[in-house]
Amino acid sequence: MNTIEQLNEYVMPSYGRYSLVLEKGESTTALDESGKEYIDFGSGIGVNSLGFCNEKWADAVCGQVRTIQHTSNYYYTKVQADFAKKLCEASGYDKLFFGNSGAEANECAIKIARKYSFDRYGGDAQRNVIITLENSFHGRTMATLSATGQESFHNYFFPFLGGFVNVKANDIDDLRLKLKENEGKVCAVMFELVQGEGGVVPLEKDFVEAIFEECQKWDILTICDEVQSGVMRTGKLLTSQVYGVKPDITTLAKGLAGGIPIGVCLANEKCSSVLSAGTHGSTFGGNPIACAGGLAVLETVLADGFDSEVVEKGEYLREKLVEIDEIEGVDGIALMIGIRLKTKKASEVCKACLDNGLLALTAKDKLRFLPPLNITKDEIDKGIAILKRVLE
Numbered sequence: 001m002n003t004i005e006q007l008n009e010y011v012m013p014s015y016g017r018y019s020l021v022l023e024k025g026e027s028t029t030a031l032d033e034s035g036k037e038y039i040d041f042g043s044g045i046g047v048n049s050l051g052f053c054n055e056k057w058a059d060a061v062c063g064q065v066r067t068i069q070h071t072s073n074y075y076y077t078k079v080q081a082d083f084a085k086k087l088c089e090a091s092g093y094d095k096l097f098f099g100n101s102g103a104e105a106n107e108c109a110i111k112i113a114r115k116y117s118f119d120r121y122g123g124d125a126q127r128n129v130i131i132t133l134e135n136s137f138h139g140r141t142m143a144t145l146s147a148t149g150q151e152s153f154h155n156y157f158f159p160f161l162g163g164f165v166n167v168k169a170n171d172i173d174d175l176r177l178k179l180k181e182n183e184g185k186v187c188a189v190m191f192e193l194v195q196g197e198g199g200v201v202p203l204e205k206d207f208v209e210a211i212f213e214e215c216q217k218w219d220i221l222t223i224c225d226e227v228q229s230g231v232m233r234t235g236k237l238l239t240s241q242v243y244g245v246k247p248d249i250t251t252l253a254k255g256l257a258g259g260i261p262i263g264v265c266l267a268n269e270k271c272s273s274v275l276s277a278g279t280h281g282s283t284f285g286g287n288p289i290a291c292a293g294g295l296a297v298l299e300t301v302l303a304d305g306f307d308s309e310v311v312e313k314g315e316y317l318r319e320k321l322v323e324i325d326e327i328e329g330v331d332g333i334a335l336m337i338g339i340r341l342k343t344k345k346a347s348e349v350c351k352a353c354l355d356n357g358l359l360a361l362t363a364k365d366k367l368r369f370l371p372p373l374n375i376t377k378d379e380i381d382k383g384i385a386i387l388k389r390v391l392e
């Protein structure tokens with residue numbers, strides 16, 4: 001049995017996979033079993049934020065593995081304390097909770113929102129509705145699936161969790177209508193500032209401002225899901241900083257630890273102590289290896305000038321893309337990129353890119369690029385050359 005046959009024999013068939021076995025990687029290049037090279041414009045869905053096996057990151061992770069790999073949250077570790085401090089200080093949040101994935105970070109946010117209202121307004125108030133947006137994606141657990149505002153996800157697994165109401169993205173009237181219909185019942189509005197899986201669609205500024213205005217008025221928490229858009233992907237540590245807003249809660253995961261599973265829920269003073277002892281937990285949450293990886297990522301992306309380089313490279317990539325005839329337009333912010341094609345199907349272009357040595361992604365009917373944040377212009381040029389060949 002080769003690798004592909006063996007995996008398909010023993011792993012559940014829940015993923016559509018390409019017939020490609022990746023063996024190793026270095027910075028923006030991956031190698032398959034035969035030694036063929038691939039330029040990586042996908043970063044394992046925005047996870048490998050410093051590319052493959054970045055030296056500083058690998059040293060930090062390997063060093064931690066050889067020092068202490070896990071302790072349980074009955075005890076303290078310095079690396080968890082250091083990472084938490086650095087992330088809270090850099091993001092401007094009061095406290096955080098550690099989980100292991102984006103869905104878990106969002107589960108934590110949902111629990112905080114409901115308990116915040118419970119503590120303040122009492123259980124009888126039933127103030128537990130969370131407004132989410134149509135075309136959103138918040139994860140694959142039952143609560144986060146229920147939160148996800150895409151019909152295609154609401155199959156098979158009935159009953160879904162109640163208490164989620166969808167609003168049309170960028171429709172202020174619909175937001176006000178749903179708040180009115182659920183008056184006194186809403187505890188949070190949860191949204192992605194750039195809808196990732198929904199097609200790399202940034203929310204309009206007016207709509208975002210309306211969310212914050214309404215939430216302020218009714219003591220409703222704002223939850224920003226930055227699982228995909230966070231950690232410098234859009235040129236600032238958080239995309240909310242690009243928009244100039246301060247959500248009560250922000251969730252991070254994908255790019256945060258450079259390839260080690262992690263999820264973080266950040267909260268401001270208003271709700272950072274809602275989860276009292278015993279109300280939430282995670283065996284692996286705040287694992288020292290993940291924290292060491294996260295520290296290395298933060299130290300790298302928060303270094304002077306890194307943010308403006310991300311913006312500059314995003315612009316450079318965009319300029320190259322719009323020159324291509326088959327490309328109708330480019331959406332997204334900085335290195336979070338969605339590409340609208342004129343005639344070709346994104347899924348077919350993505351497959352053709354792979355065959356030609358470029359790892360890309362799709363999101364809805366768009367081609368999606370989430371390259372490593374430290375990609376070089378040279379590597380961008382190499383990837384663009386492959387894309388051009390594919391689109392010609």
Ligand SMILES: *Cc1c(COP(=O)(O)O)cnc(C)c1O
Pocket residue numbers: 100101102103104106137138139140192196197225226227228229253254
């Ligand atoms: C990927 C993603 C999630 C889910 O993250 P997992 O780590 O797969 O649980 C949640 N929200 C957004 C915006 C995402 O892009």
